[in-house]
Amino acid sequence: MKWEKLLARGRFGDPLGTNPTQAARSEFEIDYDRIIFSAPFRNLQDKTQVFPLPEQAFVHTRLTHSLEVSSVGRSLGKAAGEFLLEKYPALQKSGITSYEIGAVVAAAALTHDIGNPPFGHAGEEAISDFFRLHPAGRCWESHLRSEQWADLCNFEGNAQGFRMLVSKQYGLKLTYATLAAFTKYPRPSFIPHRDIARRSQKKYGFFINQLSDFEQMGAFLGLEKSSPDCWLRHPLAFLVEAADDICYSIIDLEDGCTLGLVGFEETVNLLAPILKDKFDPKKMEGRSASQNLGALRALAIGQLINESVEMFAKYEESMCKGNFDKALTDIIPSAKALQKITEVSVQKIYRSKVVLEKEAAGFQVLEGLLSVFSQALYHQFYSPDQFSGKDKSILRLLPEDFPLKGWGAEVNPYQMLRALVDYISGMTDKYALNLYRRVNGISFPGS
Numbered sequence: 022m023k024w025e026k027l028l029a030r031g032r033f034g035d036p037l038g039t040n041p042t043q044a045a046r047s048e049f050e051i052d053y054d055r056i057i058f059s060a061p062f063r064n065l066q067d068k069t070q071v072f073p074l075p076e077q078a079f080v081h082t083r084l085t086h087s088l089e090v091s092s093v094g095r096s097l098g099k100a101a102g103e104f105l106l107e108k109y110p111a112l113q114k115s116g117i118t119s120y121e122i123g124a125v126v127a128a129a130a131l132t133h134d135i136g137n138p139p140f141g142h143a144g145e146e147a148i149s150d151f152f153r154l155h156p157a158g159r160c161w162e163s164h165l166r167s168e169q170w171a172d173l174c175n176f177e178g179n180a181q182g183f184r185m186l187v188s189k190q191y192g193l194k195l196t197y198a199t200l201a202a203f204t205k206y207p208r209p210s211f212i213p214h215r216d217i218a219r220r221s222q223k224k225y226g227f228f229i230n231q232l233s234d235f236e237q238m239g240a241f242l243g244l245e246k247s248s249p250d251c252w253l254r255h256p257l258a259f260l261v262e263a264a265d266d267i268c269y270s271i272i273d274l275e276d277g278c279t280l281g282l283v284g285f286e287e288t289v290n291l292l293a294p295i296l297k298d299k300f301d302p303k304k305m306e307g308r309s310a311s312q313n314l315g316a317l318r319a320l321a322i323g324q325l326i327n328e329s330v331e332m333f334a335k336y337e338e339s340m341c342k343g344n345f346d347k348a349l350t351d352i353i354p355s356a357k358a359l360q361k362i363t364e365v366s367v368q369k370i371y372r373s374k375v376v377l378e379k380e381a382a383g384f385q386v387l388e389g390l391l392s393v394f395s396q397a398l399y400h401q402f403y404s405p406d407q408f409s410g411k412d413k414s415i416l417r418l419l420p421e422d423f424p425l426k427g428w429g430a431e432v433n434p435y436q437m438l439r440a441l442v443d444y445i446s447g448m449t450d451k452y453a454l455n456l457y458r459r460v461n462g463i464s465f466p467g468s
Contacts, residue, residue: 022242022243022244022245022256022341022342022343023341024109024111024112025111025112025115026242026243027201027242027243027244027255027256027257027341028112028115028117028121028125028198029197029198029241029242030048030049030198031197031241032048032194032195032196032197033186033187033194033195033196033197033200033234033238035194047118047120047121048196049121049124049125049128049196049198050124050128052124052125052128052193052195052196052199053091053127053128055193055194055195056128056131056132056135056193056195057131059191059193060191061185061191061447062131062132062135063084064447064448064449065082065083065084065087065134065137066083066084066449067082067449067450067451067452068082068083068084068134068137068141068449068450081272081273081276083134083137083141086134086268086269087130087131087132087133087134087135088131089268090130090131090133090261090265090268091127091128091130091131092127093130093264093267093268093322093326094123094126094127094129094130094260094264095123095126095127096123096326097123097126097260097263097264097326097329097330097333098122098123098124098125098126098127098257098260099119099120099122099123100119100326100327100330101122101126101257101260101330101333101334101337102117102118102119102120102121102122102123103119104330104333104334104337105122105337106118106119108337122257125196125199125202125257126202126257126260126261126264128195128199128202129199129200129202129203129257130261130264130265132186132199132203133182133203133264133265134178134182135182136177136178136179136180136181136183136184136185137178137181137182137446138176138178138181138445138446138447138448139383139386139387139446139449139450139453139454140379140380140382140383140384140386140387140450140453141383143380143383143384144387144446145176145177146176146384147383147384147387147388148176148387148442148446149173149175150384150388151387151388151391151392151395152170152173152174152176155388155392157391157392157395157396157399158173158391158392158395160399160403161173161395161399161434164403164434165433165434165435166433166435167211168209168210168211168229169229169230169433169435171210171229172210172211172228172435173438173442175210175225176442176446177206177210177224177226178446179204179206179224179225179226180206180210180225180226180227180231181442181443181446182203183200183203183204183226183227183228183231183234183235184227184228184231184443185443186200186203187231187234190422197238197241197242198242198257200238201238201239201244201255202255202257202258202260203258203261204226204227204235204254204255204258205221205224205226205254205258205261205262206221206222206223206224206225206226207221207226207227207235207239207244207251207252207253207254207255207258208221208222208225208226208251209225209227209228209229209250210225210228210229211229212225212248212251213250214248216247216248216251218346219247219251220262220347220348221251221258221346222247222251222346228439230435230436230439235252239252247343247346253340253343254340254346256333256340256341259340259348259349260329260333260349262348262349262350263329263333263349266349266359267322267325267326267350268322270350270359270362270366271321271322271325271362272318273366273370274288274291274362274365274366274370275314275315275318276370277369277370278314279311279314280375282369282373283365283366283370285310285313285314287365288314288317289305289313289317291358291361291362292317292318292321292358292362294355294357294358294361295321295324295325295355295358296317296320296321297324299320299324300317300320304316324355325350325355325359328353328354328355329349329350329353331353332349332352332353333349382454383450386453387445387453389457389461390445390453390456390457390460391441391445393415393460394415394416394418394419394441394444394445395438395441396412397411397412397415398416398428398434398437398441400412401416402428402429402430402434403429403430403434415460418456418460419444420444423441423444424436424437424440
């Protein structure tokens with residue numbers, strides 16, 4: 022794969038891409054601005070990062086997490102860009118700057134969680150479990166093709182994000198480079214064999230009805246394939262992944278410490294191996310715990326950025342050839358320290374009582390919403406003798422643009438179910454909770 026093509030400025034839906042009226046901003050900076058002002062991005066302010074429905078202002082939501090990942094991503098991209106421009110003079114001749122490469126990574130990082138449903142990863146599992154295990158979900162299996170059923174039974178926030186970014190509904194028309202940098206898992210859900218040694222095949226990155234969209238992007242950028250069903254990652258996707266890994270490792274630990282789930286001394290001991298000779302206990306004297314946490318967090322993130330850029334420079338050629346397919350944070354000098362932080366975070370933060378209790382509630386909420394809406398749809402189109410007044414009322418709650426016509430026994434309902442999952446996965450945590458209460462008669466509007 023060639024960098025001149027990987028960083029081409031064409032836009033999805035508009036391959037020419039350039040807009041002379043926006044000369045003050047690069048195409049990739051325009052991507053960032055379009056994302057910031059989009060409705061899906063705003064919804065992240067009320068979606069779970071780790072702690073569902075947080076009451077403390079300092080606890081991160083998906084919105085604050087995404088902004089921080091984007092900031093780290095810009096630093097990673099700009100530093101990597103300086104290396105690339107020095108190594109490949111042809112990039113400079115094409116007009117690409119290190120700031121633009123930083124802007125690609127920043128924009129892609131800004132969207133990295135945009136497809137996540139309410140209640141975080143528990144929400145992804147709840148949607149998958151509904152179709153795999155719940156009678157109101159399983160009844161659809163006989164009406165779908167195997168690859169469509171695989172999409173529904175293995176809901177993936179990354180694939181949902183790609184779907185939203187290319188959707189005409191939001192009209193973002195991002196550059197192909199940003200879309201590719203966003204895609205950490207460039208494969209569909211249903212493939213005959215998965216190479217577990219390749220990081221990019223750990224999950225999947227687009228639903229089957231977005232296959233042509235992905236093929237269009239891949240052809241424009243010159244993305245090559247590692248197998249008949251799987252593409253190679255765009256090299257900048259490794260930096261987007263690293264930005265996310267750095268932020269959630271360090272900042273989730275900071276949140277856990279602030280909430281009292283991890284002791285301050287233990288937190289310091291976990292961060293010290295990353296800081297190495299930059300760690301000076303004397304500088305912590307006379308400052309509050311929150312001040313020290315903030316300073317240590319900033320130093321740790323800075324060190325991890327430097328290490329990740331060094332690894333990117335070392336393996337960049339292998340990335341372009343498809344020979345390198347690992348997470349950068351798994352091979353940097355601080356990898357063992359990050360692994361230790363992950364182990365402690367899983368034990369004391371991600372499996373803490375406050376998180377598990379609210380995750381359990383999230384399972385109940387999403388299963389309940391999917392059940393009541395999908396059952397009403399099934400009754401209307403596939404079991405009309407059971408279509409009730411309750412079903413009619415439920416369907417009136419769907420968005421005005423929901424595709425409620427043209428379905429029946431002879432029509433594959435995949436697109437309708439995709440629209441239902443779009444609706445429910447796009448909800449904020451509080452909206453999903455309140456709607457669940459209302460449709461189940463637990464509370465009434467205005468009460």
